[in-house]
Amino acid sequence: MQGFVYDQPATRVIFGVGTLERLAEEVKRLGAKRALVLATPEQRKDAEDASRRLGEMSAGVYAEAVMHVPIETARKAREEAARLGADCYVAVGGGSTVGLGKAIALESGLPILAVPTTYAGSEMTPIYGITEAGVKKTGKDRKVLPKTVIYDVNLTLSLPAKIAGPSGMNAMAHLVEGLYAQDANPIISLLAVEGIRTLAVSLPVVVKEPQNLVARSGALYGAWLGGTVLGAVGMALHHKLCHTLGGSFNLPHAEVHTVILPYAAAYNQQAAAQELNRAAEALGAKSAAQGIYDLSVKIGAPVALKDIGMPFDGLDRAAEIATQNPYYNPRPVDYAGVRQLLEDAYYGKRPA
Numbered sequence: 355m356q357g358f359v360y361d362q363p364a365t366r367v368i369f370g371v372g373t374l375e376r377l378a379e380e381v382k383r384l385g386a387k388r389a390l391v392l393a394t395p396e397q398r399k400d401a402e403d404a405s406r407r408l409g410e411m412s413a414g415v416y417a418e419a420v421m422h423v424p425i426e427t428a429r430k431a432r433e434e435a436a437r438l439g440a441d442c443y444v445a446v447g448g449g450s451t452v453g454l455g456k457a458i459a460l461e462s463g464l465p466i467l468a469v470p471t472t473y474a475g476s477e478m479t480p481i482y483g484i485t486e487a488g489v490k491k492t493g494k495d496r497k498v499l500p501k502t503v504i505y506d507v508n509l510t511l512s513l514p515a516k517i518a519g520p521s522g523m524n525a526m527a528h529l530v531e532g533l534y535a536q537d538a539n540p541i542i543s544l545l546a547v548e549g550i551r552t553l554a555v556s557l558p559v560v561v562k563e564p565q566n567l568v569a570r571s572g573a574l575y576g577a578w579l580g581g582t583v584l585g586a587v588g589m590a591l592h593h594k595l596c597h598t599l600g601g602s603f604n605l606p607h608a609e610v611h612t613v614i615l616p617y618a619a620a621y622n623q624q625a626a627a628q629e630l631n632r633a634a635e636a637l638g639a640k641s642a643a644q645g646i647y648d649l650s651v652k653i654g655a656p657v658a659l660k661d662i663g664m665p666f667d668g669l670d671r672a673a674e675i676a677t678q679n680p681y682y683n684p685r686p687v688d689y690a691g692v693r694q695l696l697e698d699a700y701y702g703k704r705p706a
């Protein structure tokens with residue numbers, strides 16, 4: 355076995371059905387007295403419910419979170435949090451809401467309690483992103499890692515199939531790339547394999563039977579593992595490509611992950627054969643690339659860049675941006691290879 359470093363910061367996790375009941379006791383446990391509840395405008399009701407549960411410990415609701423944390427939104431939220439004297443942030447929602455909590459905590463250093471309602475996994479990572487003048491800058495800081503995460507399966511029951519499927523594939527992407535990360539380690543790889551297996555089984559049921567608690571629990575558990583892997587080890591070509599496509603072409607986050615992943619796996623297949631074969635086995639497929647692609651088809655998620663708003667004449671520029679700065683990937687990254695990968699993903703043909 356090769357040597358490795360395992361450096362996993364701790365987060366307290368409460369997982370189950372109906373766990374939101376423990377919100378007040380968990381906020382108290384953090385030593386907080388005035389929690390500001392964050393959400394998107396669409397999830398205001400969830401935030402108001404959380405605020406009611408907090409009673410006197412609620413500083414109020416701020417339901418203005420939007421995708422990719424624009425700096426203006428972050429500034430307004432920081433001002434509101436300070437004005438209300440908040441000493442903790444409760445983020446009820448997906449990656450956009452948790453991201454807003456991180457943007458506030460980055461400045462104040464105050465704790466976040468996350469209540470995730472999608473499968474993006476941001477709640478388990480010290481990674482934050484803020485968009486300024488159309489450019490999303492990301493960074494890592496342990497002070498933005500939520501101190502406590504309450505996974506309540508009930509809150510995911512309302513997640514419609516068209517969001518749930520791609521969101522689950524976003525988690526899948528963290529798990530697959532975690533296996534061949536430069537700083538991969540055996541414990542995180544165990545979590546990754548377990549997560550891939552769990553998502554492969556639960557996602558097809560989630561989109562067919564949205565109220566199925568067993569499948570919803572499996573998907574949320576897989577998402578937790580996905581977030582843990584993303585927070586613990588570095589990502590590679592797949593995440594770089596998705597960042598480029600999302601940032602420069604304004605493509606929807608989870609859908610881009612869904613479309614690119616099979617082609618990124620095919621690109622890396624030879625260079626990371628052992629790791630990707632573990633993924634294939636967990637998917638119950640001959641190859642990871644085909645297994646991921648077939649799962650996307652099965653859950654009705656998009657499989658082609660052309661169907662999610664990518665212009666064909668943007669492929670050259672995307673390949674240029676994605677290959678500009680050298681970064682780790684099992685197979686060296688070159689323009690011609692990445693340009694081909696993007697064209698394959700553009701048409702969405704099943705990987706060979």
Ligand code: NAD
Nearest residue numbers: 394396422448449450471472474476479481509510512513
């Ligand atoms: P999102 O948070 O933008 O949510 C998508 C939509 O679904 C929103 O309108 C939201 O209100 C709604 N929604 C969420 N949960 C719902 C539910 N249970 N029922 C009904 N509607 C619900 O989407 P996302 O994919 O979770 O997050 C994407 C963002 O998160 C991106 O900006 C991405 O960059 C970021 N992200 C960050 C990290 C990290 O580690 N920092 C990890 C993953 C994603």
